[in-house]
Amino acid sequence: MAVRRSIVGIGSPRELEEALRAAYYLADEKVSTAAYLALALGKPLLLEGAPGVGKTEAAKAIAGVLGRTLLRLQCYEGIDAAAALYEWNFPRQMLALRQQSEGGGTIDIYRDEFLIERPMLACLRRPTETVLLIDEIDRSDHEFEAFLLEFLSDFQISIPERGAIRAYERPVVILTSNRTRELHEALRRRCVYHWIDYPTPEREMRIITMRASGVSERAARAVVSAVGRLRREPLAKHPGIAEAVEWAEAATLLNEQGARWPEAFRRSLGVVLKDEDDLIQIAPKIDAILAEAGA
Amino acid sequence: MDTTEPIAHFLGFTALLRRAGFAVAPEQTMAWLAAIELLGPQEVGDIRRAAYATLAPQPERFAEFDALFDAHFLGATAAAVETQPSEEAPLKAADESAIGPEPIFGDEARESGAKATTAERLSVRRFEPGDEDATLHRFARALPARLPRRRGYRWRAARGGSGADARRMFRDAMRNAGEFIRMRRRRRSLRQRRLVLLIDVSGSMKERTRAHLAFAHALTRAADSVEVFTIGTRLTRITRALRLKNRDQALATAALIVADWDGGTRIGEALDAFLAIPRFSALARGAAVVVLSDGLERGDPTAMADAVARFSRLAWKTVWLTPLAADPGFAPRTAGLVAARPFLDELGDGGSLERICDHVLDLARERAA
Numbered sequence: 001m002a003v004r005r006s007i008v009g010i011g012s013p014r015e016l017e018e019a020l021r022a023a024y025y026l027a028d029e030k031v032s033t034a035a036y037l038a039l040a041l042g043k044p045l046l047l048e049g050a051p052g053v054g055k056t057e058a059a060k061a062i063a064g065v066l067g068r069t070l071l072r073l074q075c076y077e078g079i080d081a082a083a084a085l086y087e088w089n090f091p092r093q094m095l096a097l098r099q100q101s102e103g104g105g106t107i108d109i110y111r112d113e114f115l116i117e118r119p120m121l122a123c124l125r126r127p128t129e130t131v132l133l134i135d136e137i138d139r140s141d142h143e144f145e146a147f148l149l150e151f152l153s154d155f156q157i158s159i160p161e162r163g164a165i166r167a168y169e170r171p172v173v174i175l176t177s178n179r180t181r182e183l184h185e186a187l188r189r190r191c192v193y194h195w196i197d198y199p200t201p202e203r204e205m206r207i208i209t210m211r212a213s214g215v216s217e218r219a220a221r222a223v224v225s226a227v228g229r230l231r232r233e234p235l236a237k238h239p240g241i242a243e244a245v246e247w248a249e250a251a252t253l254l255n256e257q258g259a260r261w262p263e264a265f266r267r268s269l270g271v272v273l274k275d276e277d278d279l280i281q282i283a284p285k286i287d288a289i290l291a292e293a294g295a
Numbered sequence: 296m297d298t299t300e301p302i303a304h305f306l307g308f309t310a311l312l313r314r315a316g317f318a319v320a321p322e323q324t325m326a327w328l329a330a331i332e333l334l335g336p337q338e339v340g341d342i343r344r345a346a347y348a349t350l351a352p353q354p355e356r357f358a359e360f361d362a363l364f365d366a367h368f369l370g371a372t373a374a375a376v377e378t379q380p381s382e383e384a385p386l387k388a389a390d391e392s393a394i395g396p397e398p399i400f401g402d403e404a405r406e407s408g409a410k411a412t413t414a415e416r417l418s419v420r421r422f423e424p425g426d427e428d429a430t431l432h433r434f435a436r437a438l439p440a441r442l443p444r445r446r447g448y449r450w451r452a453a454r455g456g457s458g459a460d461a462r463r464m465f466r467d468a469m470r471n472a473g474e475f476i477r478m479r480r481r482r483r484s485l486r487q488r489r490l491v492l493l494i495d496v497s498g499s500m501k502e503r504t505r506a507h508l509a510f511a512h513a514l515t516r517a518a519d520s521v522e523v524f525t526i527g528t529r530l531t532r533i534t535r536a537l538r539l540k541n542r543d544q545a546l547a548t549a550a551l552i553v554a555d556w557d558g559g560t561r562i563g564e565a566l567d568a569f570l571a572i573p574r575f576s577a578l579a580r581g582a583a584v585v586v587l588s589d590g591l592e593r594g595d596p597t598a599m600a601d602a603v604a605r606f607s608r609l610a611w612k613t614v615w616l617t618p619l620a621a622d623p624g625f626a627p628r629t630a631g632l633v634a635a636r637p638f639l640d641e642l643g644d645g646g647s648l649e650r651i652c653d654h655v656l657d658l659a660r661e662r663a664a
Contacts (some may be wrong), residue, residue, distance in 0.1 A: 003329055013334070013344075033341070034348035037330045041349075048354070078446055078483075090461040094475065101473050142581055143448035179354075181608050182580075185573070189320045193351035234637075 007039050008066055016065070025054070025061030026199075026207050034194035035062055042170035044152050046188060048177045049196035052240015055176040056135060058196070062174065063131035071119040072133045075140040081147060085157055087116040110161040120151060127155075127171035137187075138177040145184055152190050199241065201228055207241060208248050215248045218294075219255070222265065223248040225293035227272065233282065239272045247272045262290045302328065308367045312350065315363055316571065323350050339368055355601075427506060427648045434510075434652040435517040439487075442518055443583055443611070443659040447484035456482030488611060489520040490655075491579050493569070495588030496527045496553060497560035503618060504556070505546075506648050507587050512537045512545050514655070522578045526565035526588070527555040532575070562592050562631065563599030570605050583658050584610040587645050589617050592631035600634035607638040614641045616654055621646025 010016050016039075017032035027035070035058070038045035045062075047055040063070035073084055093109040100107040117125070123132035137145065151157060152173065156166040175191065177183060199207065201224050208220040227244045239247070250268035259267060266286060273279050282289075309324045330345035343364055352360040452460055460481035468475050492514060494507045511523045515537040525531045536548035550556075570576045584606055592599050607613045617632070619625060621644050627633050636642060644650045 003333060005333065029340075030344055030347065033334070033344040037326075037333065037345060037348050040333050041326055041329055043326065046351075080448065088461065090459070090465075093465070097468070097473050141446070141448065147448075179608065182605070185318055188351045189318075189323055191351070192326070192348045194348060195354045195357075 004040055004042065010036070010039070010065070012036065019065040020058075020061050023061040023064040024210060025057060026203060026210065027058070027061075028199075028203065031058060031194055031196065034192050038174075038192040039066075039172060041192065044173040044175055044191045046175045046177065046183075046191035046193045047196055048179050048193070050198070050238060050240070051178050052238075052242055053196045053198055054241050055196055056133070059131065059133040059135075059174040059176065062172070063133075066131060066172065068129055068131045068172070070133055071123055071130050072135055073119040074135045075137050075144070077139060077141060079140050079144055083118060084120045084144075084147075085118050086121045086159060087118065088161075089114045089116050115159075115162075121157065121165070123171050123173070124155060124157060124165055124167045127167040127169045131172045131174065134173065134175045136178060137175050138180045138183065142184075145187055149184070149186055149190065152187075198228075198231060201225070204228075204241065204244060208245050211245045212249045212252075215252050219252055219261075220248055222261075222290070222293045223251070226265070226289050229289050229293065230272065230282070233285075235273070235278045235281070236275045237273075237278065243272045243274075262287075265290055305331070308346075308364070309350070311363055311367055312352075312360075315359065317350070317352060317356070317360070318573075319350055342368065427509060430648050430652060431509060431513040434656070435513045437656055438514070438517040441656045441659055442490070443488045444485045445488050445581065445611070447486045449484055450481045451484045453480060453482040456480035458482065487519045489522065489578065489582035490514065490518055490658075491582045491584045491610070492521065492523045493566075493584065493586045493588070494523065494525045495560065495562065495586070496525045496556055496558075497591075498557040499560060499589055499591050500587075500618070501557045503587075507651075508533075508537075508546050508549055509542065510648060510651060512542050516540070522582075524569065524575075525549075525553050525555075526562055526569075527553075528558040528561055528565075529555050530565045530568045530575075531555075559593050560588075560591055561594040562588060562590065563594045563596070563602050566602035566606065567598060570602060570609075576609065579606060579609045581611050583612045584614065585655060585658075586613075586615045587651065588615070589619050590615070590627070590629050590632035590635070592629065596630035596634050599631040600638070603635035604638040607640070612640045612658065613638065614643065614654065614658070615639050616643050616645030616651055618644075618646045620644040621650070 005011055010019060013029065013033040013036040016036045017027050017029070020027045020032065020035075035045055037043075047058060049055055060070055088110075093114050096107055096109055096114070115121075119132060123130050134148070137148070154166070155170060156164055158164040175187075198204075204224045204227070205220055208215060208223060209217065212220070223244055227239050227247070231238045247265070247268060250271045251264040254264040254268055255261060269279065269282075269286065273282060305328060306324065309319045309327070312319050327345055327349040330349050331342055334341040334345055336342050336345070343361075346364060347360075350360075450458070450460070452463060458481050460479040463479045463481070464475055464477075467477065467479070492511055494504065494511060496504050500507075511521075511533075515521045515523060515534065521534065522532070523534050523537055525533055531553045533549040533552055536552055537545050539545035539548060569579075590599075603613065603615075615632070615635070617627075620642065625644075627636055627642060632642070641654075643654050645654070
């Protein structure tokens with residue numbers, strides 16, 4: 001197993017944690033350990049967790065820390081190799097052939113200029129400049145997952161017209177899943193795994209004050225407490241961290257325009273709960289929740 | 296310094312995990328050892344975090360994983376590790392390869408169907424021919440066209456397909472001196488989704504098991520990919536028996552394999568057993584899962600809800616058909632079904648064969664939210 005003890009000067013989980021904080025991502029010890037191990041062991045990092053806990057943000061922050069471009073591959077039902085790997089630029093190939101038949105001479109229509117690079121191929125070709133983010137892998141089909149398996153173990157793909165392309169160094173790959181379905185054991189096995197939970201109140205508090213501008217400590221505390229309460233309610237969609245940050249910002253804005261405190265939170269509730277049924281269900285309880293949160 | 300002893304201690308932990316039912320691959324063990332070396336380790340927390348990252352326990356089992364870790368490395372008492380002791384015998388899973396024990400009796404005073412009992416009564420049963428032939432025949436005729444389909448991964452050449460088949464066009468062009476003569480199209484191939492049918496054969500369902508099995512037989516014969524299991528006090532796979540063409544013969548064979556006719560109901564445990572066997576749980580992945588049961592659970596209702604939740608994440612669609620829903624004012628009342636309701640795509644009427652057939656034929660309709 002190829003082990004790199006240090007990547008761009010990061011030689012321990014703690015150093016990575018500090019670097020991530022500088023990139024405005026507050027990682028706890030577990031995330032930074034998992035991410036550091038993934039980088040050091042050259043394995044893909046699989047982040048699972050409820051929507052809105054900052055999985056994609058983590059990937060962006062890691063790319064930022066490493067100073068690499070983030071290549072994002074958003075998965076969906078029906079995604080296939082053409083969307084993930086490469087495609088031939090058929091119109092250009094056709095044009096080139098026409099030109100050639102008129103002007104004479106020979107032409108290789110499988111040259112680089114006729115190849116449309118998709119994220120996975122781009123990552124293989126420039127493993128030291130890129131971070132590949134395979135986002136929401138749980139949305140893709142099982143076949144695509146099986147196809148990824150091959151890619152993630154060898155970091156090699158083959159193009160029939162060109163032969164195999166292999167990364168000269170193990171690239172950094174981050175996968176995220178909302179866990180709407182169970183991933184294959186084989187995929188989990190190949191990755192360094194981390195389950196991202198909702199943050200502790202103190203950490204969420206720090207995230208809000210770091211991310212949102214001009215939010216008072218009192219408002220942030222109230223938001224954290226109320227959001228924590230909402231996450232225990234049986235809702236269709238629980239508020240994530242981004243929603244909490246937006247709520248704090250929205251309520252602060254309304255407050256500056258003259259709305260009083262609990263009222264500002266109540267009026268901006270649509271920022272946190274984005275489902276009609278959820279809003280109806282919470283409506284009778286919201287006053288109690290806000291009062292309890294000290295808003 | 297002798298390095299073998301600490302390594303043996305670490306390997307002991309992965310062995311312990313495997314005994315507790317965690318899937319740990321050798322490459323994960325290697326990654327863990329490499330991670331420990333990499334981290335220094337300064338404290339036991341480092342080892343624990345490395346274990347979490349590389350051995351990847353499932354979130355539901357974090358507490359169990361922690362307890363095992365403490366027991367192994369910190370010498371905590373093992374009492375916390377043991378799962379709750381059950382007063383009932385552990386649930387057994389049977390495959391066709393192992394035909395159940397000797398039938399104890401053929402006929403006995405059977406209890407009223409309304410009550411689920413805990414006793415695991417092994418009995419054997421002979422089926423009488425029924426009068427639902429016409430329904431099943433119609434069902435089998437209609438089924439192949441109406442089963443849910445999923446898009447295959449491969450492309451097929453097709454007229455009126457959605458995409459241009461450029462590769463094929465280039466081939467043609469080469470034969471015609473570089474001229475593109477015809478537009479070729481292609482589309483994704485479609486494949487039938489697998490159906491997994493779980494039939495409750497407990498005492499409370501005994502009036503219906505015959506009809507359910509006849510239905511399962513018709514289904515197995517008509518669709519490409521079907522798996523049928525019975526659940527009661529144990530889990531039994533009867534797919535192979537039902538593949539026989541002659542229905543009476545198929546049902547008789549199935550009757551021999553299943554050892555828990557009209558026994559008690561431990562649905563949660565039976566579903567757990569299904570999920571715990573990778574060979575079986577792989578069958579539910581991306582499949583349409585149909586459970587024919589009244590949901591009268593004698594065991595722990597939360598276990599049943601947890602199992603259904605896992606099913607819903609694994610399967611494409613999870614449908615529960617209960618004969619109790621034949622009553623128009625039906626609302627799930629049993630603790631197990633109430634707890635499992637949020638994870639079901641559909642909780643429908645399984646009161647008659649016609650209704651069950653309709654539900655299965657409608658599986659491909661718009662996926663329930």
